[in-house]
Amino acid sequence: MLDKLFKTFTLSESEKKKFKKIEAALDERYPIGEDPWGLNVNKAKKSLQKIYPIYKHYFKSRVFGKENVEDKPYMVVANHTGQIAIDGMLLSTSFVTDVYPPRILRPMVERFFTALPFVAPWAAEGGSVLGDRTNCLKLLKKGQSILVFPEGVKGITKSTSEFYKMKPFTRGFFRMCAATGTEILPVGIVGAEEFFPYVYHPRKIAKLFGLPGLPLSANYFPLPSPVDIHIGKPFKIPEGLDQDSPDKDIDEQVFQVEKLIKDLVEEGLEKRRPFWANAVGPKK
Amino acid sequence: MIKLNDIKSILIIGAGGGLAKLTASLIAQKYPEISIHGVDPRDTDFLIRKENIKYQRMKYTRGNFERLFRDNSFDMVLHLGRLSHSASDTASLTKRLDLNLMGTSKILELSLKHKIRKVLIMSTYHVYGALHDNPVFLDEESPLKASIKYPELRDVVEMDQIATNWMWKNQNEIETIVLRPCSIIGPQIKNTMSQYLTTPYVPVPIDFNPMFQFIHEFDMAKVIIKCLDKVPTGIYNVAPDEIIGLNEAKEHLDIPFIPAPIFLLEQAAKIVKMAWNFPDYFINYIKYSCIIDNSELKKHIGEEFCRFGPKDTLELLKLD
Numbered sequence: 001m002l003d004k005l006f007k008t009f010t011l012s013e014s015e016k017k018k019f020k021k022i023e024a025a026l027d028e029r030y031p032i033g034e035d036p037w038g039l040n041v042n043k044a045k046k047s048l049q050k051i052y053p054i055y056k057h058y059f060k061s062r063v064f065g066k067e068n069v070e071d072k073p074y075m076v077v078a079n080h081t082g083q084i085a086i087d088g089m090l091l092s093t094s095f096v097t098d099v100y101p102p103r104i105l106r107p108m109v110e111r112f113f114t115a116l117p118f119v120a121p122w123a124a125e126g127g128s129v130l131g132d133r134t135n136c137l138k139l140l141k142k143g144q145s146i147l148v149f150p151e152g153v154k155g156i157t158k159s160t161s162e163f164y165k166m167k168p169f170t171r172g173f174f175r176m177c178a179a180t181g182t183e184i185l186p187v188g189i190v191g192a193e194e195f196f197p198y199v200y201h202p203r204k205i206a207k208l209f210g211l212p213g214l215p216l217s218a219n220y221f222p223l224p225s226p227v228d229i230h231i232g233k234p235f236k237i238p239e240g241l242d243q244d245s246p247d248k249d250i251d252e253q254v255f256q257v258e259k260l261i262k263d264l265v266e267e268g269l270e271k272r273r274p275f276w277a278n279a280v281g282p283k284k
Numbered sequence: 285m286i287k288l289n290d291i292k293s294i295l296i297i298g299a300g301g302g303l304a305k306l307t308a309s310l311i312a313q314k315y316p317e318i319s320i321h322g323v324d325p326r327d328t329d330f331l332i333r334k335e336n337i338k339y340q341r342m343k344y345t346r347g348n349f350e351r352l353f354r355d356n357s358f359d360m361v362l363h364l365g366r367l368s369h370s371a372s373d374t375a376s377l378t379k380r381l382d383l384n385l386m387g388t389s390k391i392l393e394l395s396l397k398h399k400i401r402k403v404l405i406m407s408t409y410h411v412y413g414a415l416h417d418n419p420v421f422l423d424e425e426s427p428l429k430a431s432i433k434y435p436e437l438r439d440v441v442e443m444d445q446i447a448t449n450w451m452w453k454n455q456n457e458i459e460t461i462v463l464r465p466c467s468i469i470g471p472q473i474k475n476t477m478s479q480y481l482t483t484p485y486v487p488v489p490i491d492f493n494p495m496f497q498f499i500h501e502f503d504m505a506k507v508i509i510k511c512l513d514k515v516p517t518g519i520y521n522v523a524p525d526e527i528i529g530l531n532e533a534k535e536h537l538d539i540p541f542i543p544a545p546i547f548l549l550e551q552a553a554k555i556v557k558m559a560w561n562f563p564d565y566f567i568n569y570i571k572y573s574c575i576i577d578n579s580e581l582k583k584h585i586g587e588e589f590c591r592f593g594p595k596d597t598l599e600l601l602k603l604d
Contacts, residue, residue, distance in 0.1 A: 036420045036495055036527045036575050114572075115416035117491030117546060125493075134419035 008057040011049060015056070018097075019049065025102050037106070037135065038124030044104060047126050048096060055093045058224050059086075059191070060273075063098040065231030071101050073140060074185040074234065075177050076147045079166050079261050080155025082192035083199060083215050085109075086222060087156075091147060091187060092127065094229050106139050107147040108132075133176065140180040148173045150254075157213025159200045163193040163281040164265055169258050171250050178250070179243035184257055186232035188264025190272050195222035197277035226273045230264040286401045286459055288513045291359035293319045295352070297391060298365025299339055300324035302472030303406075305331060306505040307362065312336050314509070321356060324365070344383050346390055353394040360512060361395050363388065363405045366443060368475055384439040385446065392450045395458060402459040404511060407444040409466050409521065409576050410437060414494070414568040421577040424464070424519045434565035448519055459517050463508070466523035466576055469601055470501025476566050481537060482601060487552070490543040493531045494573040497523040500592040500600060510585040520584075521576040528594040530570060536598050546571050 011019065023045050030041045055061050076095070081087050088107050096102045107123075108131035114120050129135045136146055149155055150169035158165070177184055198218035206214035235257055241249060269282060294311065296304050299322025308320050312334045320337045322328070328339040342348050344365070365387070367380045388405070395403050412422045413430035428444060430437040444462065451460035467477040477498075480486055499507075499522060507522050534541050544552075546567070553564040582589070592600065 034495075034527065034529055034532065036573075038493070038495055038529070038573070040529065111417045120416075121491070121493040130417060130419060132417070132419040134421065138421060 009053050011053055015052065019052070022048075022097060022102050026096070026104070029101065029103065037129045037139070038121065039104065039106075039127050040125040041104070043125040044127060047122070048093065051089060051093055052097055055090055055097070059090060060224070060226040061090055061094060061098075061229060062227070063094045063229045063231065064268075065233075066099050068231050068233050069095075069099050069185065070234075073143050073182055074145045075140070075173055075182050076105055076145060076185045076187055077169075077173060077257060077261065078147070078149055078187035078189055079164075079265055080149035080151045081158070081164070081189055082222070083156055083196045083213075083217070084222075085149075085156060086195060087189045087192040087227075088147060088149065090192070090227055091189065091229060095145070099231075103145055105147040106144050108136060110153060133172065136173075136176045137179060140176065140182050145185075146173075146176075146182075153212040157201050157206075157215070158193070160198055160280055164190075164269065166258065166262060166265070169254050171247065171254055174237075174250050174254050174257070175243045175245075177237050178241045178245060181237060183237070184235040186235060186257060186260040186264060188230040188232070188261050188266075188268050189227065190230070190265060190268030191225045191227035191275070193281055194225035194275060194277035196220075197223065197280045223277060225275050225277055228268050228272055230268045232260050232264050235260060285514075285516055286359070288315050288318065288509070291318060291401065293321065293356070293358050294360045294362060295356070295358040296320060296322045296362045296364060298324055298363070300326040300328055300331065301364055302470065302474065303468060303501055303504055303508075304362070304364045306472060306501055307364070307508050308337050309334070310505050310509055321358065323352065344387050346386075349387075349390055349394055353398045358398070358400055360402045361391065361400050361404070362508065362512075363391055363403065366406060366408070366440075381439050384443040388443050388446055389450075392447065396454055400458060402461070402512065404461045404463065404508065405447045406508075407447065407462055407464045408440060409464050409497075409523070409574060410565075410569070411441050411444045411464060412574055412576065413437075414572040414574040416572050418572060418574055420495075420573065420575045422521070422575065423577040424521055424580055430565075433568065436563070437565050451517060451519075455517050461511050461515055461517065462519045463511065464519065464521050464576065465504060465507075466497035466499055466521075468501055468504045469498050469597055471601065471603075473501050476563055477569075478601070480566070480570070481533065481598070482539065484539045484541070486541055487544040487549050488530065488534050488541045489546045489549060489570055491545050492571045493529045494569070494571060495527045495529055495575055496533060496573075496594070497527055497575060498533075498594045498597045499524055499590065500597040503590045503592055506591075507581075507585065507589060510589065511581075515581070515584045518580070520581040521578055522581055523576045523578045524590040524593065525578070526593045527575060528598075533594070533598055536595060537602055 034040045092105045095105045104127040107128045109128045114130050151167040154167040196217045200216045201213050322339045323342045325343050328341045331339045367383045411428040411430050428441045431441045447462050469478045553567050
């Protein structure tokens with residue numbers, strides 16, 4: 001039992017070999033160890049060694065559609081699930097360990113997150129940045145790939161009855177892509193909602209306390225639900241659109257991206273592996 | 285645009301400061317025909333005299349400034365005399381407000397009256413404030429939010445605003461440059477950041493690791509000279525391209541420090557402040573990043589304006 005637990009949270013010999021190659025590729029890609037946003041590649045590599053066993057052995061993550069990713073910057077856009085942003089951590093891990101060439105995604109985080117002691121600097125060392133347009137534009141211009149969840153906090157504050165029902169996307173990410181000509185990489189994540197299968201958000205009480213959500217859950221430690229990451233084909237920004245295009249034109253495109261991700265999620269739900277908590281979510 | 289080769293005299297306010305001394309020496313060396321007149325309320329006897337540098341100990345009063353401008357004919361004015369929090373004690377809050385706000389207004393008013401051709405005012409990056417939701421690379425148009433949390437920074441923000449408002453209002457009559465440099469460090473600089481970095485056993489937060497831009501005093505002095513010569517009216521951030529995290533900076537300096545969570549430091553700062561002067565706003569600057577964008581300045585003085593990177597700068601600080 002203890003032996004199994006130990007294996008779950010440590011790297012196997014073959015994984016250690018794989019990591020050496022990944023680390024060499026990261027050193028080549030990020031020759032300057034620290035960047036102005038706080039990314040520290042050496043510390044990110046150390047964190048990754050701890051996260052990878054959780055990603056691979058605990059959540060048994062799989063990645064589909066790796067062939068859609070080329071060696072260029074993308075705006076990675078995904079559905080948001082699972083009460084806390086574990087999905088972001090798993091998706092970022094997949095882009096370093098399962099996608100070639102490995103790259104550190106720059107997840108855009110909420111403002112409150114950057115004020116959290118310990119967590120904020122740790123996440124920044126791993127690549128996260130404040131979700132601000134100035135940051136986003138500068139990173140894209142520097143050739144970095146961004147990770148966004150356009151559903152925002154609403155995406156991870158869903159009660160069981162709302163699992164896998166995507167909240168409307170905001171437009172900001174699309175305007176940034178239009179400004180820089182960056183392609184969008186749609187991603188559907190399946191399996192993360194079941195980390196906390198029985199959850200209810202009393203929204204009125206949460207609003208009273210000024211909180212984005214108040215999860216009343218049967219468990220507060222994530223269950224080992226298997227996670228599938230489905231990467232779709234890149235979405236090119238149509239010609240004629242720019243950062244200042246009217247909302248109407250932007251909304252049409254955002255809706256298309258939303259639809260692509262919805263399709264990936266539905267496809268993922270059909271293919272997902274059996275887990276007892278799947279019963280509480282959508283039946284597909 | 286007026287150039288250093290076209291002028292005969294410069295007034296340096298705050299000439300006793302480390303950066304002012306360095307700037308005066310560099311100008312004196314490169315432009316021996318320019319006469320430099322330095323004023324400072326501190327003792328100026330220890331300052332090194334050169335043929336073309338004259339120092340005058342002078343109390344900063346309205347009358348003294350009026351006499352100074354009346355009795356001399358200056359072409360350029362360098363206002364490097366902002367009274368910082370580290371140099372003053374709590375009792376001198378009024379003095380700080382008087383000099384930084386009233387003093388700056390008076391200097392600008394006299395500069396216009398006496399037909400000074402170019403004025404350079406030294407502000408600071410502190411005006412932007414160190415806040416958790418600061419984007420990385422704050423440009424000159426970013427809001428000045430320093431006094432939102434710490435009212436004692438009001439004089440710093442207001443001095444900057446007095447200078448910039450005056451600058452735009454009088455842009456057709458006088459060239460004005462407002463510089464907002466990042467942390468200037470060096471053996472001659474005695475600001476809060478230099479003291480914090482070089483004092484052993486100072487607390488360092490374990491739960492935050494802000495990024496910093498450090499400019500060496502020598503590089504900063506050279507930037508000032510380039511600004512006097514090449515830069516048109518405007519506000520400019522001054523910072524090198526390279527950045528460094530606080531933890532790495534501290535480790536690089538190899539000075540023993542005390543790791544502590546920030547909430548303890550905040551409480552400790554309040555207690556320490558009761559006993560003697562401590563700029564408690566500084567806690568925020570070792571908690572959150574305040575990284576400034578230098579692209580506007582680079583348009584005028586070129587890409588490579590810093591000789592020392594952050595690690596070299598810290599290395600030189602270590603040698604002191």
